[in-house]
Amino acid sequence: MQKSPMYTASQFNALRPKLEKQLTAALEKELEDCALPDLGNDPDSDLWDLPPVDSKTVAKLSPVVKALVGRRLDPRWIQKGGYNSVKAAIGDLVTNIAKSCVVSSVPASIGTPNLATAI
Numbered sequence: 199m200q201k202s203p204m205y206t207a208s209q210f211n212a213l214r215p216k217l218e219k220q221l222t223a224a225l226e227k228e229l230e231d232c233a234l235p236d237l238g239n240d241p242d243s244d245l246w247d248l249p250p251v252d253s254k255t256v257a258k259l260s261p262v263v264k265a266l267v268g269r270r271l272d273p274r275w276i277q278k279g280g281y282n283s284v285k286a287a288i289g290d291l292v293t294n295i296a297k298s299c300v301v302s303s304v305p306a307s308i309g310t311p312n313l314a315t316a317i
Contacts, residue, residue: 203268203299210300214292217266221288224262228255229284249280251287256280259291267299 205213232255253276260271275294281287 204301205299206302207300210296213266214296217295218288218292220262220266221259221291222284224259225251225256225284225287228258249282251281251284253278253280256287256291263295267295269299272298 229251256276257271257273263269263271271291272294275291275298277287277290281290
């Protein structure tokens with residue numbers, strides 16, 4: 199069974215701009231595709247009081263994370279209750295990916311990912 203790729207800090211920092219850019223684009227598209235129309239609801243009702251970026255919508259970014267990082271998105275990387283903005287969601291997600299995927303040195307038994315295809 200193949201182990202999940204681990205990255206050194208410098209490898210992850212090289213990947214970070216592309217990761218942030220593609221996750222942002224995918225999240226913005228997902229939000230646009232799933233936007234609820236203005237239903238004319240009572241503004242005092244909390245029935246539709248949703249965060250601007252719902253945590254379930256962020257979870258839909260798993261294929262992008264898998265393609266770029268080599269591992270599926272772990273639900274523990276997502277803040278429960280959602281986020282106030284796309285920027286906050288991506289910042290938190292990338293920080294949590296780094297915490298899970300970056301090591302001070304990559305053990306020889308795990309091997310290094312092929313960054314030429316990831317970057």
